[in-house]
Every structure is written in structure tokens, then in C-alpha cells.
Amino acid sequence: MYDHRAIEEEWRRTWEQNSIYRTDEDSGKKKCYALVMFPYPSGSGLHVGHARVYIGADIYARMMRMRGYQVLHPMGWDAFGLPAEEYAIKNKQHPQEATARNIAVFKDQISRLGLSYDWDREINTTDPSFYKWTQWIFIQLFKKGLAYESNMPVNWCPSCKTGLANEDLDAGTCERCGSAVERKPMRQWVLRITDYADRLLDDLDTLDDWSDSVKEVQRNWIGRSDGYTIPFAIEPVGSVVDVFTTRPDTLFGCSFIAISPESTLVDTLLKHAENKEEIEAYRTRAHTAKAAETDKAQTGVLAQGISAVHPLTKKNIPVFIADFVLGGYGTGAVFGSPAHDARDFAFAVRYNLSITQVIAGDGDLPLINTPVDAPLIHSGEYDGTPSEQAKPLLANAAGGKKITVYRLQDWVFSRQRYWGEPIPLIHCGKCGVVPVPDKDLPVTLPDVASYEPTGTAESPLAAIEEWVNAPCPQCGGAGKRETNTMPQWAGSSWYHLRYIDPHNSTVLVDSEKEKQWMPVDIYTGGMEHAARHLIYARFWHKVMLDIGVVSTAEPYAALRTVGIVQAEGGGKMSKRLGNVVDPVAVVDAIGADALRVYIAHIAPFSQTVAWDSRAIAGPRRFLERVYALRDRVQDSAPDRALLQLQHETILSVTDDIAVYRFNTAVSSLMILTNALYDADTVPKETYTALIQMLAPFAPYITEVLWRDLGHNESVHLSHFPQGNAESAQRDTVVIAVQVLGKTRGTVTVSRGSNQEIVLRSIAENTALANRTKGLAVKVFVEDRIISFV
């Protein structure tokens, strides 16, 4: 038994003293920026899920370092956010204090896992020297017109007392606290991410080394859809409503127009409608309704005294204000063609509107998925035209225009909470909204008496008069600071750039260093960030490309997603169920090395796994075996078979780690270890290679064994063994003998044997000779198979 506690303590200290993981900036080497998603340092400490991501990324970083790359493998803290603030409210303590304490705990726990971070580059998003640049980026967005003030209804969480972005919602509830979210019109800052929708979508095709599932999630999230706007004149208002449609071929079936209560058109209608009060009441109710409770039964209110003119038939059509029409999608107005849409059909039935079938087909109405070549009917001169062809014809005839719309909406960027980056703007009565000049950044968070959210469009910062009142940077007159803060996603949208140049106080990142390190070569983290952090970060990156801060179109060249670690037997780990596994406790019990090998070996990295407290014995046994072998090492050369296995293992382990196939890499190392265990002698050469290949997985124990082999320097600074394809070739191969498609046995021949030699071997095997007697060889594949029929 090796003493993992003593070993791990000793080497952790040694590594720190010698700073062996400091980033090597030798520009003669190829660079490798191996980034792992930094954590929110929560009070509940490190989870095995964290451990899995960090260990995977670390194994990769360690191998690349040993393969001679200059590796940048940093860690930091995404520390703004609500939990620290909630804690501060409860305990009347500055969130910075709780945050600092949590970071200390997290860092201590992380350091127990044997991770090779360069701590000289540690960053913290709540550090003013960091968020100075988050604010600086916001100002660049503002100056480019990509940040704007809006009064549209937003998602409001009544429990967190703040507005939220669409990305912060989970099926109509607050992603963080689970409360039903309301729609609430309020002043807010919004980022024009939709301006970048096309680039965000199209550039996904350039990300060859991202998993398809993440790209698909982003495509769904952006949700590009091509259609038309069709103008309907409104009488007697005299204005025009543009409706959005992807189905202009059903235009002759149009029996109503529906406008979103959130649309500004409603104000215009109100001036002329006969039932103003009813419409007002409906709109108010729609605005305050909880998103999750929105009536799926499609209600609406008819605008009395108002009608729309059908652009083709010139007939008058009723106009409804209806909450099933989304304010933020398309034009906020649609036309209803009930015969060919389930929702329009239900609406028409409810309000007794006409239903006219305009595309031929059998069956009950509504007829939904009609074929593209189904002919139009009841459509005047277009009768008989196939529906797909009819789309542009009818759209053009109606005066429509082609338009591309997105499901993605602009990013609601302001939060009415304390613990976030202050938005660096000053409101001036004369000059309007003025950005804080660079020289005055960062705008630091002042101390407040109470962190309690106000429940209004202002954050607790609004109560600090001496902070709020600030002279206008432009005219010097009296101004007021913006009191909204940024969402938690702000810092993580660009942090990868700060690791490159963490101590620079004059620029966000030195451009030479940026060119040296970007893009991130491999980014490791959770799938849950696919439609949040990873979209935001790509968006900011493209803006920074446009303003010359960065030099690449994409921030992350390759992406590896980690699977969830479930509780023993499956299901979510939760404190309530008492099934949470504490990685530090596991490290104490069996050692970080065994935990790392276990995590690496248990399943493919991206796959969900259930924790298995029994299976963890295997990796520990494996390490014990490797440790025990040291007493049998001899200075002899490996025999041919062992040398072959040694090189085969080096090649496969190198390949496997490169593509995060840690499970099969560990299997290969176990096979080699078992072979050494069975061998009469343990050749030093083979054992040395084994220790070096194992080093990325088990960094502590391999240091001890490396020292035993007579080395003074760390194994992690040694060079990863080089595999030789020639040596990895086997001398003999086993060939399957198939008769009528069934494998009936095997013969062993030397590699590269031709058919004659194989047939001779078969003849020497009585059973196989009888089986194949009188049959013809159908297929012979060298070194693989011979098939008789």
C-alpha cells in the first residue's frame, strides 16, 4: 500500500515551491491554450461534476505540456451573482467577503485534485482590475450602437426582483429560483445581439471541432426563419400593419389579423377603436400575466370599429389584439388562415370567424402538413398553382417583402441587483446618456447600507446619493449614474482574453499576446452553457473582432463538453437526498490519483455517468500494481512482444488523450501494466514509458516512481514517450476462418502472410481442414480474414 496522503502532500508543496506549472512562454514552441470553464465559487463547495471537468482538461493539458507545447492552463472565478448577494442580505455582510471566503475554500479543494494550473494568472470577475475591462467592453458596445435603452416589457422574476434575459428562463420560470416569470414593462439596457445573429449562425459551420449537439442547440436558439411581411391597410386609421408569415400561399384563406399586446401598433389602434377600455384591460392583463401561465387557449380582443383590408381580395377583415402573438418575434403581427393552421383554426372557432380551405387536400380541417405541390383552391387566379410556387407569387402580388426573422432576441443586459458590474454610464439632463471616460474606469461598486433589491427599475445603488450624483463627463453639469448592474454572464463573455495578459492595466489585452495565444485551442465545460455563455462569448468576441481587440472570428477553436455525474444508482445528486459525493472526501480516502483514474476510466468524457462507489476500487488497485512493479524493475531490454505492446500503447494513449478518450487510454495503460505484471522481468525502458504515460492521469504517484527511476526533475517536465509505428506492429496475426458466413476458428500466421500460407495453416488444423474441405475461398483479406463458400 502506498501512502497517498503523504505523497500528495509532499508533491503539492514541491510543485508550488518550484512553480512547475507556470506557463511557458517560450515562443519557439507551439502554443496550446487549454481553457476550462471557470466556476462560480458557491458556498456549498466543490462538486464531483467540477472535478470531472477539471480532471479531463488537466489530463489533456499535462500531456500537451509533456509533448513540448507551451501550455496555457489557467483558472479563475466567475464570482458575481445572486447566491453571494443573498448571503450578504441575510448576514448583513459585504458580498465581497463571502465571495472571498468561498474562493478560498474552492481553491483549497481544487488544489487537492492535482490540477496543473498556473495560479499566477488567477482572475476574479469581481476584482475591479478585472471588471474595469468588462465595463470598457460595454462602453465599446454602447459607442457602436449595440447597447440601447428600452422600455419594452421584460421577463421579471418577482422573487429575484430583477429583469432577466430570455436565456435566463427555463420554460417560463426563472432559471435560478424557479419562480414564475412575469412580463413587466420597464427601463432596461439591451444589447443588440440580433445584429450578429447571421454571423453567429453561419460561423457555426466553421467550428469543425465542436460537437454537433452544441451547434444544434445554438442553431435552435438563434432560430433563423425566412418569410415575408405582408402589408394590410388599417381602416379608418390610415396606417398599415405589416404581418409576418412563412405561408403567403394561404393568403386567400385569411380571416383575421392578430396583433401582439406588446406591439406599439396597439397604441395607434387605441386612438380609433370603439372599445378602448376593453383593449386597455386586455393589454394590462397580458403584460402582467405570468409567462408560464399564459393562456394556451388563445384569447384575443376584437378592435371594434377597425378593420384591415385584404391586399388581394380588398375585403375587410377583423383585427384582434391577441396574446398568442409574440411581441418580440417577427413583426408582432400575424394573419390567421384557419383552414391550414391548428392555432388559427382554434381561434377562428372561438371567435366565430370564417374558415376557408385554400389548399387542396382531403381530411378534416385544419389541414396542416399539405404537400409542397398541393394546388391552391378558392384563390382566384392562383387556383391550381402548387403551394410552394404560390408563396412568392402571392407575397409579391400583395406587396409583400422577403424578410428573415430570428427566434433570438436582443440580450436584456441590466439587472436591478447590487452584486454585479455597474453599467458605466451617466445620465445627463443636457447631453443624454454619456459613457464614463476610460480614465475613470472602473466604476467601482460602492458600499451600501442594504443589499436588498428595490423591486423597481433601480438597483440598491440608487440609494447611495454620493455615488449616484456624478458630473456629466461631457458638459460637467449635474448627472446621475446608471444604477443597473450587469448580468452574471458579462465577465465570462471575455475572461479567456484576460488570462493571456492578466496584469495589464493599460489595455484589455496586449495585441501581440492576443495573437500569440488566441484562439483558445480547446475549451472544456458543461453542455448547459450551449445556449447561454457560449453564445454570449461568441457575440462579444465578434464585436471585439470588429473593433480590433482580437484577431480571430471565433474565440474557441475546439469545444469538449463534459457529461453530468449522477448520484449512485442514477438521478440527480442533491443535498436533500443526501447523495452528494464530496470529491475531497474521496481524495482523503483513496487519493487524488485514484479519483482521477477512476473519473477518466468510468465512461466516455461527454457521457452522463452515475457515481459507483464500488468501481472506484479498480483504479486504486491498478495504481497499487504500478507502484508494486517498481521493486522488479531491471536494466534489461524488453523482449520483442513487450516492446511491441509498449509502442502500441504509446500510440493509442497519445491519440486517445488528444481527443479526450480518457477511458480507453486508461484501459491501454492497464493492459500494459498487466503485461508487465505477468512478465518475468520488468524492463526499465517499458516501465519508464508507463510512468510517463500515467503521469497526466496520476500526477502524484508518478512523481515518486519517477524519482525512484533516478530522475531529479519532475516527471511532468519530462518528455512524453514517442511511439514508433514500426515497433508497434505485431509479428504474428490471428486470422478468422469463416465458412458460409460463420466464424469457425482462427489460425495464427506471421504478419503479411499470403493466401497460400494461410491455407497451409488451415490444412494443418484438422477441425478447420474438415470444415473447409471442398469449399472455395470467396474472400481473403490479409491479416484479417479468410472466407469460404
Place this chain on the structure above:
RNA sequence: GCCGGAGUGGCGGAAUUGGUAGACGCUCACGACUUAAAAUCGUGUACCCUCGGGGUGUGCGGGUUCGAUUCCCGCCUCCGGCACCA
């Protein structure tokens, strides 16, 4: 409903330019060591049968092929994303 991913022993999983299915690990059984147990070491561990042999088998049903976990067609189930998206 739309889009993506996946279904292999008691369990986690391995193998795909089509070529011996079940590597490696866990579990379990038996044996060695021990007064005994643990640990360790050794052997075995897909299923079935009439067991020195034979048959079946990679979610289900078809197909292509000398040969299919791998390719094609049609289903089922599970996981993830989106969803009143016009």
C-alpha cells in the same frame, strides 16, 4: 410537434473506410495464502442446449453482403434542445 444524440453481458463500457462482438474495469463464483477474516494472488464469469460438441446473441422488423454493432428502409424506447415562432 420540430431538431439533435443514444440503445451492446448482472453493471460502467470496448470494437465502426463492414472483417474473430463483449477489450479494460466492477460484480459474482471457485481455488491458493490465513486459526479466521480482510487484503493479495490464480482461474472462470453473454445466453441456451441433448455440453470433448452445437445453437442463439449488439432495442424491434425487413434488406444489401461471403461477412452487418457498423450500410439502407420501416418502427420502438430513452436522453437533450426548441416550441402559441406564425
